[in-house]
Amino acid sequence: MPTPLTHDDPYEFGSYRPIVRLGSGGMGTVYLARSAGGRTVAVKTMHASLAADPGSRTRFRLEADAARVIGKRHGAEVLDADTQADVPWIATEYVLGPPLDEAVRLAGPLPEASVRALGAALCGALGQLHSSDVVHRDLKPSNILVTAYGPKVIDFGIARAIGDEHLTRIGAAVGTPAFMSPEQAGGEEHTSAGDVFALAGVLVFAVGGHAPFGHGQTADLLYRVRYGDPDLRGVPASLVPILGPCLDKNPFRRPTTAQLAAQLHDGTGEFADHVPAVLLADIARRSAEVWLTTPERLSAPPDQPAETPTAPIARIPRRRMLLAASGLVLGTAAAGAGAWAWNRESGSGSQVSPAVGPSNSQVPKKQLDSIWQLQVADSPWGTVPAVLPLAVGGLVTLVAGQGLGGIDAASGRIAWTSDLMESHWQIATDGEQLVRMVEPEGSQQNAGKPGGFPLDLVSVSLVSGKAAEPFAQFTDFNGGISYNQVLCTADGVVYAVAGRGKYDTYFLASQSWSLFAVDISTGKRLWTKPLPARPDKSERLHFLSARVVGDILVGLQETNAGKVRIVARDTRTGTVRWDRPFDGVVPDRVQRPLATDSRNLYVGSGRLRALRLSDGTQVWDSTTARPGRTYGLPAVKDGVVYAVEKGHGLVAFDSDSGRALWEEQGNGGAKADLNAAPVIGTDYAYSKRSSALWAVDLAYHTPADSYKTTGDRFVAHEKAKVTIALGGHFLAAFPLG
């Protein structure tokens, strides 16, 4: 998701003006930019700090050259470049399609026909490079964009430069060498045959959903690449004899790209004929959304006039650059002082208390800025998963890329980042303590056997972000299964879901699943209850959301049929107290914290309903007070339920009776966003509409202020008195008054 330009982003790259940022990482920034004639392109820049190194600058130039060699059919067409500028840049066509890793995450492993078409096209791309004596050296799913007309290969030089750097630091948490050739892993020369090896790995990933040498610790992975047998599970039998020889350890025994293409290509149909509908829909979404992007630039902080170049970038400590490369990339959008600086705007109006008394104007006039904003991204093309940040102690924590970050909620200062936290569903908080699962290292297949690895539960230090020694360890679960889940924690007990049986990248019908409760102080399992098995290849977590109220654990469970059920259990025994369907909702839309008070659970997404926690009966329903209306997700505070009504805005209901207490005045709420629950402060309710967060006065029921943001998920941080917003690539804080 694009983010606004910062005040010190360049105003032009040759004949192109930047419009928004598409992403920013440790190496540089990618912009969407436009010519005077409206041609819309991607401009990739290299941070000035890296450009100061002549070697990096040379590699950037080589990347531009390589991208030109590969041409517009197989790559992103290079339109212009200036590799001698202070901030070197390359302008290429804006490619409409997701990277292959994202495509597989979205659509699941691709059918054989699309993988054959993909492979043949990639052979053409590599052949084009090799015939010009260029070797890619870093072919991997994230460097391949899938368009409606075939794949395009991107990212040559910078990624390679980084890869080399990583190799000298084995043991450090670095990008995955999962697609490296054995000769490259051994520090020998990687020739065109090395690219063939990488290509076969990419195709195994595309068709099987996993890299042929797995993932995990760099040193282990490099060892497996050099000496281990590839794991071809999930690869159709007809492809095994084609891809197997490409993964030969001896580069001279691998086929050429032309030979491989001839074996892969069946010559029938168009590329689009073989692309899964879900993937094509994502391509179409990108094709449409790029036209909705409008130029946006954040204003300069008051103590930093825009005219003054602020570029202390070269002074970023080296350690931080390394962390930036490791997956979790955080940087401010406002200060522009490199990936790890932060900025607190003071006096820019963001802290101004709204005027006392009813506002005459229904639409707040001036859109205010955030208190702080951080960039969060795992790659120039990546986005933050659909997850909410957690408020814990004075921190906000967020899982992005492969890291967990802890940010001081009041100041936006990054307190710590830790590596290797891949799954945002494996961490939970009661507001004071952070509990997570730790994915063990080694082979996932050994779990539960002697010498295998167990399921570990640990608490995370709020000071350092480091995991303590496990407080509980269970050898009867497979700790390696990615879909193990920490649901919630309350009153010293953590509730979790874990599986037994074989590991795979998705669910297996042969795995058995349990819900269980663990006492944090003793590490003892209090109870264990079976959950239904998931069908093979499912990737749907058992729980969308859960929380504890008194002695009830209430959760939204997704069934194998894709339906949602609301299930309440006794926290002491795990016995189901009640269980009812939650009809008419899209599971991913309700993957948000539940709105509960001591008596009821409130659910929206359609009509608004209150369900009694003790027995699940419906206490009231919004159709009584406001028939025919549709609501987003609710929030509840002090006996009042708040929700955004479609086409109208905020509406408040009495939590006991469902009586409508008030509705937002004016027509400013017509465009309110139904996907985010409102955040309720003491005097204001905050809800999203168009590209702004609005504060609606709880006493006068009129909008009082608006804050500029493209964020789409919001949570209250009560302790720091801020509303935390998360967008595709950033985290920001707004007042919570």
Next chain:
Amino acid sequence: MHATGAANGRAQSGAAASRRIGPYVLITALDTPHTHIPVPERRYIARSEDGEHTVLLSVPLRGTAPHRFMAEASASRYLLGPFAAPAVACAAPGEAAWHARPYQPALPLPTALAVNGGPLSERTVCALGAALAETLAVVHAQGLVFAGVSPAAVLLTADGPRLSCFGAVRTAAPDGTPRSGLPGLEPGSLPPEQAAGGHPRPLGDVYALGATLAYAATGHTTPESEELPSGIRVVVGRCLSRDPANRPQVAELLNTFAADDQEPTGSGSEARSAALLRPGWLPNRVIAAIAHQSAALLATDIQRSAVTPTPAFRQN
């Protein structure tokens, strides 16, 4: 030149650039003449001089009254519903007639059939039927009559149709004047009572919708009954009744097309067609052509006027 060919869009943009309408420079025509389906207006993809705004621009066919065209454009600004295509910019009084709305990657229905190599599947037709019936229900609830539903009026985006050409029947000729055979009006989707010069009424939209869905399912607007897929045969046949009294109401159409919708929301105010417009509702090649059109337009530079004042320096 039409908007499905990427290379066309770019290669010929230089030629089109000499043409401008209102504040816009033309990039390419939206419709391809090869489908032989009448289009009630000339439609272009065009861009503002500063390069910032790409629009779908409509101008009246030669010979139609510009004031009627502009009156309908003006009324269309009030259209509601997710699949309406209201004008957002219009020619100033005294200027040659045009109206425009923001560009969205889309193919006219006849172009989509050409790209698909033939009629669309029953699944696609039912999704279209539900979405268009939903749109007409909103239009009728606003007290308006669309009077312009036809194959060319339906633009397909990846997330659903957009219904353009609002008021094309009223634009073609005023009430009381026979409208048969007028340029731009596709004869099969012109309700008989409107062809005779009658004032357009809601059930005329039902007739036109039936003909348009018949076109999507068979490639022409006046099919024999047995040509239609069995699932929609009866309802489309009833839409095409000569006597308006025998045609179904829009609400009934929506129930028929959205019958498989497994997720009623209870409140009834969610778009019922949403479930039918899930990924896969359009053929893969049509989606690919839509993406291709978008890519081609992203890659297009317009030729601006010869002398563009350039500021010597910029103040931040």
